[in-house]
Structure formats: C-alpha cells, structure tokens
Amino acid sequence: MTLQFLIEQIKQKKSYLCVGLDTSIEKIPKHLQSNPAAVFEFNKQIIDATKDLCVAYKINTAFYESNGIKGWEAMEKTVNYIPSTHFRIADAKRGDIGNTSSQYAKAFFDVLNFDAITVAPYMGFDSVQPFLEYENKFTIVLGLTSNKGSEDFQQLKTGDNFLYETVLKKVSGWGTKENLMFVVGATKATELESIRKIIPGNFLLIPGVGAQGGSLEDVSKYGMNKDCGLLVNASRAIIYAGTGENFAEEARIIAQQYQTEMMNYL
C-alpha cells in the first residue's frame, strides 16, 4: 500500500483507527472455542463488524506463534481475509543481523501479505535496512513504547537527549515517510509534541488507548500532522468488548465510539 492510499482512506472514512487482533484462544467466546478454526472465525467476525470504521488491522504475531502451526495458519488466513483497502500490520517486533532480517522481511512481506512490520532498532542500521528495501511496504520502528520498562533504556538521558530521541533522529534518516513509521505509546502523549519536532512527517502507530489507559484526545492533539499522521490502535478494548454470541456487535460499538471521537479531531 502507498502512503497516499492510506491517507485517502483516513480522509474517506474519517478514521485513523487500527483494530488490534491480539486473539488468544482462551479469551474468545465459549461458543467458538470448539471450532477447529476458532481464532480465524473470531477474527473474521471482528473484521466484518469493524472494517467500515477502521483503516488498519494489527496482528500481534505472538498470539498466533504461541499456537504453533495452527496459529501460523490462522494468521495467514486472517491477513488474507483483511480487505486490501486496509493497512495490514504484522506486530512482530523483529530485527537481527542483515541476512536474518532479510528472512524476516521475506516472511512478512512476501510470504505473508502484510503492508508493515514492527521492528526493534536496537541492533542498528543493517538490522532495519532489509525491511526498508521493499517498495510500498512500511517498517514501523519502536520509538517510545507504552510500557513502564520504557524508562529502563528509551528514557535514559544520553548527553542532551533521551535515548529514544537519538533513535528517532538517527532512524528517520534511514528512510522516508513513504516507508518508515514509528511506534509511540499512547501513555506517552505528553512527549508527542517534542517527538513531532524530530519526526514531523512520519506516521506514528500509537498503541495504548483502551486497556492501557492512554487518551485518544491527547494523542490526537499532540501527535497529529497535516496528513493526520496517526494510526491509533486498540486491541483488547475492542475485540474483547463482549464475551457472548454478540461479541462482534459489541466490538463494533466500541470501534464506533473511537471512530466518532476521531471525527472531531480530523
């Protein structure tokens, strides 16, 4: 997918919502659990119920990998089921020496039909570059994450900057806004203003609204740029909104609430 197409989708749908498919078999409704394709069936119904309200889906690969081959199959079927109008993110947080990163890039961009992958930048340029070589695919590099442990390294003061600021400055030179995005947690909304000074043009993937308590209003206020520039993800708050047979309708109600709020900020 091109950046321009994503921006058009955001404008048309008046939404920058990303639905996170962090689907674990233990948490899906009881009536689906005996189905051999339970995870895919659950995702399918969530996608059908939310696709007009969101522009992206994020598949957190851990929830699939933990189920072995069945999980991998569910991931493949899910990514193929997501309409091609939607930005398909593999939240895999990869990154290794160059020839290994090339294999990760092949796995998620060629074999699986994802538009983007999350990547940890700790191993440096040669670990990120193989992902950036793909045209019309996006590398989403961890910038300032939503969790408490972001204090351990990302928020260490290194000279005049925090380490995450150095990462943003350096990594932003490795690509363009056409192939590079960054993750900033919604729980770090107050830092978004200064982050936007470092990376004004790149899209940001913002997880952490909903279950982690981040504010959609704050991230929109401090993080938006002229292209919108945001994909705000909610996973548990949407997909586990209901626990019974009506789970997809209940997921839709929450997705609709986010989208309605987003219309005010666009």
Ligand SMILES: O=C(O)c1cc(=O)[nH]c(=O)n1[C@@H]1O[C@H](COP(=O)(O)O)[C@@H](O)[C@H]1O
């Ligand atoms: O890269 C991510 O998506 C990510 C980065 C981050 O800083 N914090 C974070 O929560 N995430 C992911 O975003 C999703 C958040 O899920 P919920 O808290 O259920 O909305 C999970 O898949 C996390 O792995």
